[in-house]
Amino acid sequence: MAISAADVKKLRELTNAPMMACKKALDDADGDLDKAADLVRERTGAKMDARASERTASDGLVYTYAHTPTPGVPPKVGVMLQLSSETDFVAKNEKFQQLAHQLALHIAAMKPLVVREDQVDEEMVAKEREFARKEALEQGKPEHIVDKIVDGKVAKVYKEWVLLNQPFVMDDDRTVAEVISETQAILGEKIEVARFARFEVGN
Known part of the structure; x- marks a missing residue:
């Protein structure tokens, strides 16, 4: 045609x-x-x-989301997200803005602590390693598999704490990083979560 x-x-x-x-x-x-x-x-x-990795995402937008599960009831959870792109042109794109909305929904639901692994507090990871090792030894696990058990526990911690490592709330067959990468490929520009903040009444 x-x-x-x-x-x-x-x-x-x-x-x-x-x-x-x-x-x-x-x-x-x-x-x-x-x-x-x-x-x-x-x-x-x-x-x-x-x-x-060679490009700089110096543009983008700030997206805010307030979760209101029941009409007429004040929202108890809110998210502010800075999603970066290389140009204002892409920041105005509907697909980019849809991604920002979906990521904000994900953050509200899954409560990540940081964007990337390198932002995780190493002391917290060390404590998790120590606890996992002690637990495995107390359970009588063979020494030669203790390290594998500890590594598995730490990987689980990263999966829970790190936004990019989490299974995407709308499709848990993909991680958040994979969802961002797919949109990045479609739009042809580097896209990254610069930072986010999650607020919850009572916490």
């Missing part, structure tokens, strides 16, 4: 991919915009991930 310039422009705005990449994806997807967007993500994702 014939692909119009308007279709190519729309896919370009959605994915920020090169025009020719958008045209080819639309041709291959028989004009289906959603399928074409998936093709662009698949074809450019690896390249985007490789370049992302």
Whole structure:
């Protein structure tokens, strides 16, 4: 089928991919915009991930969310999230803003403590290691598997405390990091959670 310039422009705005990449994806997807967007993500994702570490996400937005489970009842949980991108163009994109909303919902529900592993307090991790080792030895576990047990406990701690390591609340087959990476591939820019704050009445 014939692909119009308007279709190519729309896919370009959605994915920020090169025009020719958008045209080819639309041709291959028989004009289906959603399928074409998936093709662009698949074809450019690896390249985007490789370049992302070299880029600076100096733009973006601050997103706020107040959880109101019951109409008329004041919210008890709130989240403020800074989601960064490379340009204001992507920060205005609907998919980027949708990601910010989903991440805020996730943070409200899953209560992460930090964004990345390197932000975890090493003293807290050391205490968790010490406790896990002592527990394993007291249970009579063989010495040669104690280290594996301890490593498993620490990995679980990171999974609970670190936002990027957590299973995504809307699809626990993917981590938060994977969800961000997928959106990053579609939009063609580095995307990162710069920081967040979670507030809860009574805590």
